[in-house]
Amino acid sequence: MAFIEVRHLRKEFVTPVRRSGRFGTLLSLVRPDKRTMVAVEDISFAIEQGESVAYLGPNGAGKSTTIKMLTGVLEPTSGSITVAGDIPHKNRKRSSYRIGVVFGQRSQLLFDLPVRDSFELLRYMYSIPREVYRRNLEEFTEVLEVAHLLERPVRTLSLGQRMRCEILASLLHDPDVLFLDEPTIGLDVVAKERIRAFIEKMNRDKGVTLLLTTHDMQDIERLCPRTMIIDKGKLIYDGSLQYIRDHFATERHIRATYDHPLLAESAAALFAVYEGVRATVEEQVLRLTYDQRRTDTAALLKLLLDASPPRDLTMQDENIDALISRIYREGLTVNPSAQRLSLEGAG
Numbered sequence: 001m002a003f004i005e006v007r008h009l010r011k012e013f014v015t016p017v018r019r020s021g022r023f024g025t026l027l028s029l030v031r032p033d034k035r036t037m038v039a040v041e042d043i044s045f046a047i048e049q050g051e052s053v054a055y056l057g058p059n060g061a062g063k064s065t066t067i068k069m070l071t072g073v074l075e076p077t078s079g080s081i082t083v084a085g086d087i088p089h090k091n092r093k094r095s096s097y098r099i100g101v102v103f104g105q106r107s108q109l110l111f112d113l114p115v116r117d118s119f120e121l122l123r124y125m126y127s128i129p130r131e132v133y134r135r136n137l138e139e140f141t142e143v144l145e146v147a148h149l150l151e152r153p154v155r156t157l158s159l160g161q162r163m164r165c166e167i168l169a170s171l172l173h174d175p176d177v178l179f180l181d182e183p184t185i186g187l188d189v190v191a192k193e194r195i196r197a198f199i200e201k202m203n204r205d206k207g208v209t210l211l212l213t214t215h216d217m218q219d220i221e222r223l224c225p226r227t228m229i230i231d232k233g234k235l236i237y238d239g240s241l242q243y244i245r246d247h248f249a250t251e252r253h254i255r256a257t258y259d260h261p262l263l264a265e266s267a268a269a270l271f272a273v274y275e276g277v278r279a280t281v282e283e284q285v286l287r288l289t290y291d292q293r294r295t296d297t298a299a300l301l302k303l304l305l306d307a308s309p310p311r312d313l314t315m316q317d318e319n320i321d322a323l324i325s326r327i328y329r330e331g332l333t334v335n336p337s338a339q340r341l342s343l344e345g346a347g
């Protein structure tokens with residue numbers, strides 16, 4: 001059995017619907033109308049101990065709902081979850097000893113008290129042996145550079161400082177798995193980097209299994225060799241980021257800057273031989289966008305350079321962020337045989 005196993009997971013939320021008008025309000029009280037919202041439709045995956053996995057999807061795809069089920073906060077409508085052999089919502093207390101959680105938008109620290117008091121409370125809640133607590137606190141405060149913050153009330157910390165303390169708090173009891181929901185949201189580049197370096201170290205040195213939701217591509221590039229993408233409550237991709245890059249990052253952009261203004265018509269005529277090459281002109285800048293599988297880059301460059309050598313030339317492939325939004329938008333299908341086998345695929 002894998003360390004985390006999720007099979008046919010589904011979560012529905014049933015919410016009351018208010019009818020309009022005075023009569024409607026009255027009717028809603030006597031006979032409430034209900035609406036069922038499917039947040040997670042059917043998701044299956046397996047994660048081995050020590051893996052580091054990104055869990056991606058557009059807003060409302062069902063990421064946070066999945067994490068809440070994995071941590072036992074929510075009970076699935078159907079399907080099953082096991083984390084370290086336990087069913088999180090059934091054995092919440094026992095599971096919590098193995099699980100660490102960080103919700104970027106919510107705090108587990110007590111706002112009016114010094115940071116250290118929250119850590120002490122966690123020591124008590126998780127019955128962390130004194131020696132383990134002392135060792136972890138010492139090591140983590142040093143790596144995260146938060147020793148000088150321990151006596152400060154949480155409410156006086158900046159977002160970056162608080163997030164470092166949140167992550168420290170989530171790992172004090174030596175969990176085997178850490179669920180992170182947008183851990184770097186709203187942070188500046190330096191704060192993001194500190195947090196990524198720490199999480200990476202915990203995964204590498206302590207073998208902490210990571211499942212991370214994020215909208216920040218650099219989090220994924222740095223931390224997660226494996227990526228799962230969900231959309232509308234269903235898993236649409238499970239494999240490496242590299243595979244997506246290699247198979248879908250087909251759009252290439254060339255930007256050529258000249259010393260003189262250009263004519264859009266001439267540019268369009270020049271590249272008309274290449275079907276699918278989009279040429280746009282803005283004063284002295286020519287931009288070409290094309291599919292690298294269909295158009296030979298060397299031949300295109302030769303045509304461009306022979307026509308008139310530019311002052312500057314840059315070439316860029318579609319970045320992974322844009323690429324994933326394209327996958328959401330166009331619903332690109334991925335060659336399933338090249339992906340990691342899902343639980344169903346594995347039989």
Ligand SMILES: Nc1ncnc2c1ncn2[C@@H]1O[C@H](COP(=O)(O)OP(=O)(O)OP(=O)(O)O)[C@@H](O)[C@H]1O
Binds near residue numbers: 065
């Ligand atoms: N308690 C709830 N009651 C009703 N609907 C809910 C509840 N929690 C979440 N939803 C709905 O379920 C869907 C999935 O929400 P979820 O928060 O899991 O998405 P997400 O992928 O984490 O999105 P985001 O990236 O915006 O955080 C959304 O349509 C949301 O409105």
